Amino acid sequence: MTRALPKAIVSRWRTIHGIAVARGIGDFGTALVIWTLIFRERDEGPIAVSALFIAAGLPYILLGPWAGWLADRYSTKQIIPVLSVVQVALTLVFIVDMPFWAVLGAIFLYNVAGAIDSPTWQSLLPEIAAPEDLTRAYGISLGYSSVANIASPVAAGVLVATTGYVWPFIIDAGTFALLAFVPFILNVNRAGHQPHDGKKESAVAGYRHLWGDPLLKAVTLMLGAFILTIGVVNTGEVFLIMDELGANETTYGVLTALWAVGNLVGSAILGWKAINLPAQPRALVLSVWVLGTGILGIALAPELWMIGVLNALTGISSAVLHTVAGSILMVKTPEKIRGRVNAAFSGIVNFGNLIATAFAGIAIAAWGVREVMVAGSVLALATLVVWGRSVYRTRLANSSDGTADD
Numbered sequence: 001m002t003r004a005l006p007k008a009i010v011s012r013w014r015t016i017h018g019i020a021v022a023r024g025i026g027d028f029g030t031a032l033v034i035w036t037l038i039f040r041e042r043d044e045g046p047i048a049v050s051a052l053f054i055a056a057g058l059p060y061i062l063l064g065p066w067a068g069w070l071a072d073r074y075s076t077k078q079i080i081p082v083l084s085v086v087q088v089a090l091t092l093v094f095i096v097d098m099p100f101w102a103v104l105g106a107i108f109l110y111n112v113a114g115a116i117d118s119p120t121w122q123s124l125l126p127e128i129a130a131p132e133d134l135t136r137a138y139g140i141s142l143g144y145s146s147v148a149n150i151a152s153p154v155a156a157g158v159l160v161a162t163t164g165y166v167w168p169f170i171i172d173a174g175t176f177a178l179l180a181f182v183p184f185i186l187n188v189n190r191a192g193h194q195p196h197d198g199k200k201e202s203a204v205a206g207y208r209h210l211w212g213d214p215l216l217k218a219v220t221l222m223l224g225a226f227i228l229t230i231g232v233v234n235t236g237e238v239f240l241i242m243d244e245l246g247a248n249e250t251t252y253g254v255l256t257a258l259w260a261v262g263n264l265v266g267s268a269i270l271g272w273k274a275i276n277l278p279a280q281p282r283a284l285v286l287s288v289w290v291l292g293t294g295i296l297g298i299a300l301a302p303e304l305w306m307i308g309v310l311n312a313l314t315g316i317s318s319a320v321l322h323t324v325a326g327s328i329l330m331v332k333t334p335e336k337i338r339g340r341v342n343a344a345f346s347g348i349v350n351f352g353n354l355i356a357t358a359f360a361g362i363a364i365a366a367w368g369v370r371e372v373m374v375a376g377s378v379l380a381l382a383t384l385v386v387w388g389r390s391v392y393r394t395r396l397a398n399s400s401d402g403t404a405d406d
Helices: 013-044 046-062 064-073 076-093 100-128 131-163 167-179 205-212 214-244 249-272 277-300 304-331 335-367 369-392
Strands: none
Touching: 013 046, 013 100, 013 131, 013 167, 046 064, 046 100, 046 335, 064 100, 064 205, 064 335, 076 100, 076 167, 100 131, 100 304, 100 335, 131 167, 131 249, 131 277, 131 304, 205 214, 205 335, 214 249, 214 277, 214 304, 214 335, 214 369, 249 304, 277 304, 277 369, 304 335, 335 369
């Protein structure tokens, strides 16, 4: 008996845009909460602000395997409504005046829900986008998220200045109430996978798949090196621009905003034109090269305008890197473990971000801002020396089981 080939997926562009808009609204609400908490708790000092970011990132690292298991075990229409209701309740908790340790506990729980929510949505995308259209679909999603991340700190500042610390949390709760209905409004659903014959499904299957596949291992390590590098840059750029080159706060804001603008432009280009499967590994290698050399240029730049140009270029390249990495991740992953692979990938990225945030300030104080930023760019470029050649030579093509052959 011959095995039936899986039904070809036709990209549902209206649905893809609908999910991207919904996730962008959710990202806006989440960032609104984080920025409002930073404004409210800033009197606790810089260590407290760092602690907020750490508490927000830890669930993705500590609970990644179980979050991914839940994303694979239950359907989209089961997970998203329940998580959304939980996040509505947790968001409203922030309105209460409570000790800082309780704020850290609440932000940790708030992001436990987010750690499950993210792989659930990510794993749904290959159900409604054909493999050859995944970079375009990821570009659309990243574009809306970029707009949300650009708008959220501005909105938080305006709302806090004009209304105080209540309305930002109410608005975020409203975004999650809306998200609860999105799977039903758009009629999208990724079915949950029941274990067969009482067989237990491993929560760490995602990590095993990432490290067991040579291409995914190389992609993960290259992206992880970039995340470490960009974390160092985010910390060091304020000292480079304002202390080393003498810019004021307005100039610093404009120069750093150019990276977000570049990211948005890159997302828009990718949302318009997909990168085909055979070209994706080459696009990934090229994006890492542009990022590494761009960050090296920023570290050595003698003039402010150079930093602005390089920020825009690295922003575009960052959009390419993330969308291509996400596409390769999905086409190389069996459908039944997508949630766990997405959660594992997210956990590694967030771990790199956390390490960079914790290490950058200490390293800059010890060795200097330019020196540390140069070291970060060299780290990103070193991954090309080790894995770039093999990745560049890889050619992806669809196979009959829904994953990609090299």
